[in-house]
Amino acid sequence: xAQIRIENVRKEFGDFxxxxxxxxxxEDGEFFMLLGPSGCGKTTxxxxxxxxxxxxxxxxxxxxxxxxxKPASQRDIAFVFxxxxxxxxxxxxxxxxxxxxxxxxxxxxxxxxxxxVAKILGIEGMLNKSVNGLxxxxxxxxxxxxxxxxxxKAFLMDEPLGALDAEFRxxxxxxxxxxxxxxGATTVYVTHDQLEAMxxxxxxxxxxxxxxEQFGTPQDIYDKPATLFVADFIxxxxxxxxxxxxxxxEHTSSIELSGHTMAIPxxxxxxxxxxxxxxxxxxxxxxxxxxxxxxxxxxxYLGTSQIVTIKTLNGExxxxxxxxxLVNVGESVGLTFDEKTITLFNExxxxxxxxxxxxxxx
Amino acid sequence: MAEVELRNVSKxxxxxxxxxxxxxTINDGDFVVLLGPTGAGKTTxxxxxxxxxxxxxxxxxxxxxxxxxxxxxxxxxxxxxxQYSLYPHLTVRENLEFPLKSPILKTPPDVxxxxxxxxxxxxxxxxxxDNKATALSGGEMQRVxxxxxxxxxxRIFLMDEPLSSLDAKLxxxxxxxxxxxxxxxGATILYVTHDQIEAMxxxxxxxxxxxxxxEQFGTPREIYETxxxxxxxxxxxxxRINTLPVELFGDAPTGATTIGLRPEHISLGDGQECKVTRVxxxxxxxxxxxxxxxxxxxxxxxxxxxxxxxxxxxxxxxNPLFFDANGSLIV
Numbered sequence: 001x002a003q004i005r006i007e008n009v010r011k012e013f014g015d016f017x018x019x020x021x022x023x024x025x026x027e028d029g030e031f032f033m034l035l036g037p038s039g040c041g042k043t044t045x046x047x048x049x050x051x052x053x054x055x056x057x058x059x060x061x062x063x064x065x066x067x068x069x070k071p072a073s074q075r076d077i078a079f080v081f082x083x084x085x086x087x088x089x090x091x092x093x094x095x096x097x098x099x100x101x102x103x104x105x106x107x108x109x110x111x112x113x114x115x116x117v118a119k120i121l122g123i124e125g126m127l128n129k130s131v132n133g134l135x136x137x138x139x140x141x142x143x144x145x146x147x148x149x150x151x152x153k154a155f156l157m158d159e160p161l162g163a164l165d166a167e168f169r170x171x172x173x174x175x176x177x178x179x180x181x182x183x184g185a186t187t188v189y190v191t192h193d194q195l196e197a198m199x200x201x202x203x204x205x206x207x208x209x210x211x212x213e214q215f216g217t218p219q220d221i222y223d224k225p226a227t228l229f230v231a232d233f234i235x236x237x238x239x240x241x242x243x244x245x246x247x248x249x250e251h252t253s254s255i256e257l258s259g260h261t262m263a264i265p266x267x268x269x270x271x272x273x274x275x276x277x278x279x280x281x282x283x284x285x286x287x288x289x290x291x292x293x294x295x296x297x298x299x300x301y302l303g304t305s306q307i308v309t310i311k312t313l314n315g316e317x318x319x320x321x322x323x324x325x326l327v328n329v330g331e332s333v334g335l336t337f338d339e340k341t342i343t344l345f346n347e348x349x350x351x352x353x354x355x356x357x358x359x360x361x362x
Numbered sequence: 363m364a365e366v367e368l369r370n371v372s373k374x375x376x377x378x379x380x381x382x383x384x385x386x387t388i389n390d391g392d393f394v395v396l397l398g399p400t401g402a403g404k405t406t407x408x409x410x411x412x413x414x415x416x417x418x419x420x421x422x423x424x425x426x427x428x429x430x431x432x433x434x435x436x437x438x439x440x441x442x443x444x445q446y447s448l449y450p451h452l453t454v455r456e457n458l459e460f461p462l463k464s465p466i467l468k469t470p471p472d473v474x475x476x477x478x479x480x481x482x483x484x485x486x487x488x489x490x491x492d493n494k495a496t497a498l499s500g501g502e503m504q505r506v507x508x509x510x511x512x513x514x515x516x517r518i519f520l521m522d523e524p525l526s527s528l529d530a531k532l533x534x535x536x537x538x539x540x541x542x543x544x545x546x547x548g549a550t551i552l553y554v555t556h557d558q559i560e561a562m563x564x565x566x567x568x569x570x571x572x573x574x575x576x577e578q579f580g581t582p583r584e585i586y587e588t589x590x591x592x593x594x595x596x597x598x599x600x601x602r603i604n605t606l607p608v609e610l611f612g613d614a615p616t617g618a619t620t621i622g623l624r625p626e627h628i629s630l631g632d633g634q635e636c637k638v639t640r641v642x643x644x645x646x647x648x649x650x651x652x653x654x655x656x657x658x659x660x661x662x663x664x665x666x667x668x669x670x671x672x673x674x675x676x677x678x679x680x681n682p683l684f685f686d687a688n689g690s691l692i693v
Binding site: 037165166167174177178181192193194195198199217218219222223234235236237238280281282297298300301302303304307309320323329 | 542642643651
């Protein structure tokens with residue numbers, strides 16, 4: 001198994017820069033997510049790790065060995081694609097044995113290894129079946145099996161569940177993660193689905209326009225977003241942004257929103273110009289006591305909770321509150337914010353301003 | 363806008379059941395969402411109302427009149443599909459005007475201009491009216507195709523998964539917008555989806571379809587809190603409701619064979635001991651995967667919990683649902 005280290009990796013396709021200058025480390029045994037919208041450079045990054053693309057500059061290390069310019073075949077990693085290609089004329093067992101036999105392993109040994117892996121995947125009963133009659137899920141399991149038998153140093157997966165429908169996808173993502181917990185192989189997984197990333201990943205890299213925006217554990221990224229992009233991309237509904245003018249000074253622990261004083265974590269730096277007050281929907285409370293008012297525009301029932309959209313003097317925001325709380329569209333309500341969780345951003349740069357909350361993470 | 367009623371409608375295709383004995387009423391101004399997986403009969407119901415399919419049995423009434431023998435045009439309904447079909451060579455304005463120019467409507471130019479202007483305003487695409495349809499983003503195209511239905515002022519809007527080809531973020535935005543538009547226009551909408559979040563957030567009434575039958579019809583809150591059956595209970599709620607043998611927790615009404623515990627209906631602290639098999643920090647909440655004897659259970663806890671994989675936690679049901687051997691709710 002392996003540690004994978006990316007150092008200042010850059011990739012240009014003609015005039016287009018797909019990856020600007022990425023650096024991060026995937027530790028041995030981690031389930032690591034590359035997350036971002038389409039075109040952010042996540043797949044290009046994965047393909048450079050695999051050796052399917054060569055970096056324009058920068059270094060890629062697998063277990064300390066620099067492999068950036070080595071072809072895929074010399075890197076000992078397995079790549080799992082969204083469209084899983086199986087050999088239609090071979091049965092399940094032969095599909096899985098194929099990579100071993102082509103490496104020169106003897107038939108009895110290959111058979112033994114395939115049986116072991118089939119057991120891990122729960123497909124030992126279908127080794128003699130044709131792959132043509134299999135369901136999408138089983139085909140995906142066979143494709144995984146074919147990657148696992150080789151015992152590669154790492155698995156690289158490019159949206160492997162993207163082609164499955166929502167319900168089955170949830171099931172497979174749990175299965176994939178449980179499989180990882182059993183075999184402990186370093187896995188790098190590309191997705192555009194923030195929930196999938198939060199749910200499955202030990203660590204997440206969030207990318208946008210070829211730039212690594214943030215790198216950390218799911219909860220840290222959620223609580224302490226480094227940029228407006230990350231704050232917006234992670235979470236559903238995403239973080240609320242209330243704009244205000246006037247900057248903020250180091251050491252202050254409150255700001256003014258339309259004349260109302262709002263407590264915030266103590267700031268560790270000053271920032272000038274237009275700022276953004278960032279608060280997650282579950283940290284907004286409706287309270288008669290507050291003089292900061294808003295008007296309820298819509299409510300969305302979600303079972304135990306409901307999402308309430310509110311118009312304020314500083315823009316619209318969404319609150320996640322208990323569905324037991326009665327609210328009416330058109331009503332004016334007072335709002336309070338959980339002060340410990342607030343992040344301020346500089347609107348022009350898009351960066352979070354350092355505070356007691358996020359120091360060390362941004 | 364109008365009231366639409368289905369009375370015992372059935373439709374099959376080569377012996378396969380499309381829908382069976384479906385009865386429901388869509389009141390004027392209602393937003394009814396039909397929820398179900400592929401093959402449940404959602405689209406068939408919609409197409410029967412539109413006049414694109416003819417039911418073998420049953421009546422379809424629009425404002426009290428049976429329309430089963432009327433053509434789609436006579437019924438005066440508007441459909442919005444998942445795949446937006448705009449005329450690529452026309453501008454947004456021309457695309458929106460198109461339905462109004464139909465020989466049946468023959469709208470005068472000034473009325474047409476006013477109507478298109480209003481709808482564009484509601485959909486927030488006024489600034490794009492003179493763009494070519496192909497120069498729009500996916501979300502804008504879907505808004506224009508909704509706009510083509512909205513300009514017409516039909517008796518009911520029939521929407522077949524109109525948001526499912528969009529990415530998650532845009533879907534969320536358009537959801538809120540659609541709800542706002544419906545409220546502003548007082549439109550009557552029948553909307554079909556397999557997405558439970560759309561159903562919960564958009565609907566005034568949800569109809570849950572299962573193998574062509576209407577399992578339950580009610581407000582989102584009724585369906586979530588008092589599901590008629592175990593099947594309905596599993597359709598709403600994410601993560602899904604835990605369904606377990608009733609013996610695991612003792613104390614159950616007579617006839618109960620299954621206990622249904624939504625993830626939030628499990629209290630931690632005392633009761634049955636379970637092993638924690640996985641902890642997922644989702645930001646606003648943490649999901650705990652538990653193993654109780656040989657059953658998997660998912661529950662929720664606060665975001666910054668100290669609970670870790672391998673810990674043992676004790677759980678107790680809180681407001682459980684009970685189902686009998688047929689899967690019906692025991693009240």
